Amino acid sequence: MSKIKKVGVCGAAGTMGAGIAIVAARAGFETVAYDLSADALEKAATQTAGFFDKSVARGKMSEVDRDAVLGRLTSTTDLEDLGDCDLVIEAVFEDLATKQGLLKQLDGICGERTIFASNTSTLSITEIASGCERQDRVVGLHFCLPAQLMKLIEVSPGINTSKETFHTAWVWTEATGQIPVETQDKPGFILNALLVPFNNDAIRAVEAGVAEPGDIDKAIKSGLGYKMGPLELIDLIGLDTQIRLGEAFYPITLDPRAAAPALLRRMVAAGDLGRKSGRGFFDYGNKAMFGG
Amino acid sequence: MTYTIVSNGDSGSFPTGDAFLSDASQDAEVVIYLAGAPLHADDGKTAILVELGTECLGVHTGEGGGENAGEEGSNILGFNRYRNGSDAPSNLIELVRQPRSSQTAIDAAKVLFETAGFEVALCSDQTGRIIDRLVRPKYNAALRFLDEGLASAKDMDLTCRMGLGYPDGPIERVCRGGLGHHYDVTQALFETNGTPGYAPARRAVVAKQRKTR
Ligand SMILES: NC(=O)c1ccc[n+]([C@@H]2O[C@H](COP(=O)([O-])OP(=O)(O)OC[C@H]3O[C@@H](n4cnc5c(N)ncnc54)[C@H](O)[C@@H]3O)[C@@H](O)[C@H]2O)c1
Secondary structure, three states, rough: OOOOOEEEEOOOOOOHHHHHHHHHOOOEEEEEEEEEOOHHHHHHHHHHHHHHHHHHHHOOOOHHHHHHHHHHEEOOHHHHHOOOOEOOOOOOOOHHHHHHHHHHHHHHHHHOOEEEOOOOOOOOOOHHHHHOOHHHHHHEEOOOOOOOOOEEEEEEEEOOOOOHHHHHHHHHHHHOHHHHHHHHOOOOOOHHHHHHHHHHHHHHHHOOOOOOOOHHHHHHHHOOOOOOHHHHHHHHHHHHHHHHHHHHHHHHOOOHOOOOHHHHHHHHHHOOOOOOOOOOEEEEOOOOOOOO | OOEEEEOOOOOOOOOOOOOHHOOOOOOOEEOOOOOOOOOOOOOOOOOEEEEEOOOOOHHHOOOOOOOOOOOOOOOOEEEEEEOOOOOOOOOEEEEEEEOOOOOOOOOOHHHHHOOOEEEEEEOOOOOOOOOOHHHHHHHHHHHHHHHHHOOOOOHHHHHHHHOOOOOOOHHHHHHHHHHHHHHHHHHHHHHHHHHHHHHHHHHHHHHHHHHHH
């Protein structure tokens, strides 16, 4: 049985935070969605309602259940409203100082029992925790994108995380119907530690003239049964984001495979960011989002 | 497109009984050399296709090492039907070209394999071609993570299946295909590229040493 009853989500108007709030509320937890802007929270709430409307339309959920879930989900721009949460999950910008600052603030607001969890992809749980007084009650809960659909959560203890905290967080992920896996507090945990260098290698293969992007993706999909080729995936992630991932990993791991390839930097400099700019390793016609 | 097969034994791409073998004919416009059968160059053929293992096509082509300062290429192409060691072969043919390979030969090879129901990815004559070059360093990393205690094999595999939608995880896959095979492929990649990501992981080295003891 989960000891957690009430969950707070910080950065809940963002891509991951909105999905995490859905996971918590859907599983029956009273959920408080916190972000900096009321407008952004309003937009996220509308999208969340739309998500559950679709679930009803597809017969996955009754109208009564939808209304109950939405009733459990409240929004706020006041951090004080997270004071009585048992678990606060932060999914704010991927920036150590921002995350440390937030946890420090929460430290003064939340009760003794509250566990803080971080959804960081690349930062250290131990370093994020080092900004607050309750380092034994900070744990990594790394959801996958889109959080409301993907079941996997990487659960990582920092150096000072207590066994009890880890266990409570683990039981909570199971109570939400997600699938937890345990990883050490290392850059990228499992998923990104394998994926980021692999994607860089695919870029280096293009750079080295091994094959055209289309042939590389075809080989990986057909030969290995992956749903998406690595270059198609990088176009979706964004080439600028792939640079940031490399920059987060390489200085810590010194793994040459993690370093952003020169071709990636050239493409970003040329404005080729992937799907969002209309062109990356593949051309997406006129679907560019520049300027709206 | 008709093809003749010259074979030196059991082929990794087309094991005994594979339908592709039975559709071959005599004296056809394309000749396919399997399982290391000695190659005879013949300009009169539309294409000559050599099944490759971990070696480059340059090992088989032409005189004096078969490479000519970036000008190499003829109607002789390399290929391999991708296979994860002892797993069943996939549906993917990696077709290997050299800088001056004949476009007619490339087009013919593509049509031939695609007509037989395969998918074809064209690549240059580099060690590991496309797939092994990309996935073997990842399997090395997963094997190293296992040694370092990042996570259990089960959790690493589950993460890749659930988090990335792969049909299987890196540890189960590399073990199923054979750690000895992984050693051979990564050793060839490491010999050519020299970067640590390609160096066979400890578990592959152990598997190889046990085999040769
Ligand atoms: N996008 C992904 O694929 C993905 C996957 C897994 C984990 N993550 C991690 O999740 C986190 C969020 O990523 P995202 O892609 O959702 O980002 P995002 O930019 O979509 O959302 C971040 C949200 O945090 C809010 N925010 C920033 N500072 C805040 C603060 N001090 N207090 C409250 N809210 C604040 C922003 O207003 C924004 O709404 C990052 O740590 C990221 O590494 C991202």
